[in-house]
Amino acid sequence: MTVLTGFDVESPASATAAGRYRNPILPGCNPDPSICRVGDEYFLVTSTFEYLPGLPIHRSTNLVDWETIGHAIHREGQLDLASIPSSKGLYAPTLRHHDGTFYLVCTVVSPVSDGKPSWSGRAGHFLVTATDPAGPWSDPVWFDGFGGIDPSLTFDGDHVWLCGNRVAQPGRWFGQTDIWLTELDPETFAPIGPVRWIWHGALEGAGWAEGPHIVARPGGGWMLVAAEGGTNRDHAICVAYADRIMGPYVGDEGNPRLTHRFLGDSAPIADIGHADLVEAADGRWWATVLGIQTLDGENGLLGRQTHLVPVTWERGRPLFAPGSGRVDPVMIADGVPDQAPAPEVVHDDFDARALDLAWTSPRVLPTTFADTTVRPGFARLTATTTEPGELGTLAFLGRRLPEHRTRVTTRIELAGAVRGGLLLRTSESAYLEVTVDRRGAGRAVLVDGGVESVVGEASGLPTRGVDVVIDVDGLSATVSIADADLGEVDLRPLATGRPSMFVGSWVGVVAIGDGVVDVDHVTLRTRR
Structure with missing residues (x-):
């Protein structure tokens, strides 16, 4: 396969200088990005819904130039999506690395008719693992009884935690969604602790608290990062803090920490949300988020794409895209080189x-x-x-x-x-x-x-x-x-x-x- 670029560039700038890059960093439909770092390399995965091979693994050494190296769902018999309709299937994976192994959790979402699943295949949350992110990846280990979507893993020494979301039953408002957390056995990944409900969104009456990730907070404690408002113009990124991973979690008084909901339909990038965070080797922090490119205020054909924003910390609170608070089509940030020209x-x-x-x-x-x-x-x-x-x-x-x-x-x-x-x-x-x-x-x-x-x-x-x-x-x-x-x-x-x-x-x-x-x-x- 041949890839041609439209212009030449000088040698990339040092990764310690300010570099210029384009958003999205992954063009085309690449929603729900999850990122982790191993040494000097970064690995990223996105949702693929009904498409196979599924859950592409992308690799980068500088956060702005990416290559696809494999897929987590890549062989016959690993997972059955036969007869799954469009916009169902593989939702919102999370990718993590711990003690030499890559862990990926995801959800197979089945179609629903009259409030009940209308698909005969296996649905729900699952885990696959690999020592090489390019593959092969293991057969799925399934988590039963949790419901919902958007699972995420957090490793804390010898402890491993699984969180996700589920529509509240009963809910006090339309779209009320609760975030749950439980501990897993580090060897078998079977649940070993109670399920605790730790969050239902930053704003009373707001819907669809989802895409949760729990990250260690600089200086101690934990931070829950979650989307809110639905994957549309009201999409937003909110955070909450806790001294212990099981909570209680207290929302940031300045929530949402990042959103384009106030920019209107004319914004070139809309629907910003579903963030995951990574700390670079130089101590800088970054977030991957999804967003949609608009055309004269209308949604285009490309779907939700992966964007990159720098993150800094002030008084223990994250600042996404400090200085502007926006995810722009072209960004200049310290810690990355000038991005290579797009093909x-x-x-x-x-x-x-x-x-x-x-x-x-x-x-x-x-x-x-x-x-x-x-x-x-x-x-x-x-x-x-x-x-x-x-x-x-x-x-x-x-x-x-x-x-x-x-x-x-x-x-x-x-x-x-x-x-x-x-x-x-x-x-x-x-x-x-x-x-x-x-x-x-x-x-x-x-x-x-x-x-x-x-x-x-x-x-x-x-x-x-x-x-x-x-x-x-x-x-x-x-x-x-x-x-x-x-x-x-x-x-x-x-x-x-x-x-x-x-x-x-x-x-x-x-x-x-x-x-x-x-x-x-x-x-x-x-x-x-």
């Missing part, structure tokens, strides 16, 4: 014998249907009969849409009773499909809320060496197959935050029917 072109010609780690698929591993060894220089997709709007094994080799202005091109060859091309997907009920079938009939269709509308059609198209293009420009796109311009389409139905859509857009190649689609290349060219 303008990502080109995968499938010459490698293994798929690049950026490729994922809904509900199944891409290797279920994609093979780069059968025909060198191509990725062969064996089609399935699952349509993009259905649950099942969809032969979709996709990756996160990285920018709001991205031209995506592919060249494919069809064999058999199959149609293939590009798919821009947010969910089963919101996607743009641009495909051609074996008869040379091409079409572009937009699905909004499960309702299909035809963008454009063409006939007499080639089926070998045919180019398919989706050119995204903000909240619209133009689409074409070969020399046939199929028109322009409004992409607002795919935007993040529509009902039950927590996931940003993925883009890639799809194969539907009975046959194969050979993919010569996929190229993403971004414009900023």
Whole structure:
């Protein structure tokens, strides 16, 4: 795979000088970031919902330049997401390191119908471990009986603690969510202590206290960091303090400590929340947070992304983004170098014998249907009969849409009773499909809320060496197959935050029917 950058930069500045970096530090849909440090290296994980391989592990030596080194859920039989719908699945992981081992806790969230789970697979909190963050990772150890989402681990000497959240039963207001904490056996990770309820938010009447992490406070004691207000414009980061890890916790009198709720819809980055903290080797502190890039006040297609802000301490209280209190698209901070230029072109010609780690698929591993060894220089997709709007094994080799202005091109060859091309997907009920079938009939269709509308059609198209293009420009796109311009389409139905859509857009190649689609290349060219 080839990555091209658009400009040259001088040698990075010393990590002790002020460096310039862009937010988000992980472009594309990378929500709920959790970070830890081991020596001079940092490791970060984000939510992946229905996509596999799941829970990508990113590594950095400077906090601003990251590479994906593996996934915590990466092999058959490790975890079953078959038939899980979009925006369910793998929620809000926490990554920690202790005594030579990496620990990752996460939740499989199942769909609910009439107040009861409507999915037959295993759901709930689980733990996986590894000595090498690139893998392999262990099979899950499941925690039963806790409910809720957003588990987190805290190690304190020989003690290990698990916390999470759960909707209050009964609640005194809509969205009241309580944070719980319990001790685990350090060998078996079975609960060994009582469950204590330690927090229900900083503001009475505020909803969705979630994403809790408990960190050791400089100077002694503990700090609970939790999101509040829901993952929308009211999202915020609040903190509380305790002398003992089990509490009682007292909220900071200045809560929330970081929020963009007062900046309005015109802010370029919105919905800031879900923080995790890390102390660098030089003693500086940093926080990773999620946020959404807006387009003229509207949510775009990219989903919730990972951002970085410096943190300082005054009188034992954290200051996020000191001096401004904002997460800006470009930040200058001590302790990091100038960030490397972002790639303008990502080109995968499938010459490698293994798929690049950026490729994922809904509900199944891409290797279920994609093979780069059968025909060198191509990725062969064996089609399935699952349509993009259905649950099942969809032969979709996709990756996160990285920018709001991205031209995506592919060249494919069809064999058999199959149609293939590009798919821009947010969910089963919101996607743009641009495909051609074996008869040379091409079409572009937009699905909004499960309702299909035809963008454009063409006939007499080639089926070998045919180019398919989706050119995204903000909240619209133009689409074409070969020399046939199929028109322009409004992409607002795919935007993040529509009902039950927590996931940003993925883009890639799809194969539907009975046959194969050979993919010569996929190229993403971004414009900023």
